[in-house]
């Protein structure tokens with residue numbers, strides 16, 4: 144480390160933190176420190192783990208044999224019936240983008256309209272559309288940006304993925320090759336951040352090219368405990384090893400939708416009753432940690448027939464998105480084809496994973512409720528930064544969400560039992576026609592299999608104070624100075640799409656606003 148005073152400290156080098164640090168460091172008057180609790184891999188000096196490199200699998204427990212537990216926070220979240228489930232959360236430079244499925248879907252028009260109604264007029268669809276364009280290197284959507292997005296052709300995929308596509312089309316869904324086209328509904332290839340079969344993370348695109356830049360320092364294996372203040376002005380961060388790092392301008396928290404609110408709460412920014420119970424001085428009484436949202440995933444899985452899955456097949460390439468009968472145009476339902484999940488019995492301590500209660504090698508369809516109305520929360524248990532917060536996503540807490548869940552599961556059952564899929568898969572493991580036909584039985588089955596897509600967001604909501612906001616439209620935390628949040632936590636309501644690409648879009652805009660010292664939505668400087 145060169146000096147321990149920086150103009151900006153970015154906490155968390157995940158999908159958002161890498162983008163923010165890179166944008167802020169474009170201003171050579173700034174000295175940026177990017178802090179990451181997990182490990183780093185500079186491609187000049189180290190080789191990425193095989194699992195991290197290979198885009199065909201998600202290198203996390205239950206999804207690939209190629210996983211390193213050190214890259215996973217592995218946290219507990221509540222599920223219905225008073226149970227809990229362990230879920231993966233990335234702990235590595237690149238964050239989720241280094242280990243996830245890489246699906247890069249833009250948010251929908253309806254998402255942006257909802258955000259505008261919450262006081263975010265600068266996040267209208269036209270503005271965010273331009274930001275996506277500026278980020279994407281995509282032969283379908285434009286090649287202005289730096290981040291690669293590819294789609295598999297039907298022939299490039301394995302038998303299970305092809306059977307899913309054929310099944311969805313046979314069930315009446317339109318074929319769509321570009322699911323990022325505005326308003327697109329139907330079945331087709333997922334847009335994925337990869338070059339060939341190599342996963343491309345936010346770190347690869349935004350950090351690797353500037354590692355030698357003198358105004359950027361990357362500190363890995365360093366965990367932030369809390370933000371330190373002088374009065375209400377952020378002046379630095381405290382690490383869990385008790386080091387203090389000073390900042391002259393801003394701390395930008397990008398530790399993800401579970402850990403960012405925990406850091407803010409420990410720092411005295413959060414709901415006053417919670418902080419007072421833990422004897423933390425309240426600097427700003429805000430609903431930090433409230434409004435937690437995720438896409439519940441209900442897996443409809445079975446055993447692959449012999450020869451259906453080949454070792455090199457990609458596990459996540461095809462999907463379908465469409466609107467529920469209740470919300471035409473909302474694109475609030477999604478089915479994702481899994482051709483490979485592997486859950487050793489010993490690893491389902493809580494009896495639940497992305498494969499539901501199944502163990503062994505399974506394949507099938509993940510059914511996602513993409514505009515849930517249930518809202519949960521993240522709350523710290525103590526002032527000890529090593530202790531994980533309580534995470535309660537309140538999955539399917541509303542009758543609305545349960546109704547939508549039934550609709551998507553019924554469609555998945557039609558697809559998985561159609562001739563194309565029955566060529567490659569056995570009968571669904573636990574789901575039966577008699578259950579599918581009965582609302583009460585189906586609700587019970589869904590709650591027994593429910594899992595997560597790991598698309599957490601909303602815990603430091605960008606909105607007006609009246610709409611339960613924590614940050615303004617440029618990511619500045621209300622009631623204090625020199626503190627922003629710029630990750631999935633700020634997304635006002637969960638988008639009807641996988642969250643990484645929306646997160647990176649938010650990070651891009653907030654990062655540019657810090658770089659240019661202007662509010663989001665003001666014309667960016669042409670050059671610095």
Ligand SMILES: Cc1cc2nc3c(=O)[nH]c(=O)nc-3n(C[C@H](O)[C@H](O)[C@H](O)COP(=O)(O)OP(=O)(O)OC[C@H]3O[C@@H](n4cnc5c(N)ncnc54)[C@H](O)[C@@H]3O)c2cc1C
Pocket residue numbers: 154155156157158159160178179180181201203231232233234235236237238239240242243244245246247248365366367368397398399400402403406596597598599630631632640641642643644646
């Ligand atoms: C297994 C899995 C698969 C997924 N698949 C997809 C997908 O295919 N498509 C998609 O769109 N989304 C996917 N997601 C979700 C997506 O990865 C997230 O929405 C996205 O990464 C959120 O970005 P973020 O920057 O907010 O958080 P993250 O990317 O999680 O980054 C947060 C970073 O902060 C670090 N950190 C946390 N606390 C501290 C601390 N106290 N001090 C220092 N550093 C800290 C973490 O280690 C992490 O690196 C998936 C997620 C998971 C876990």
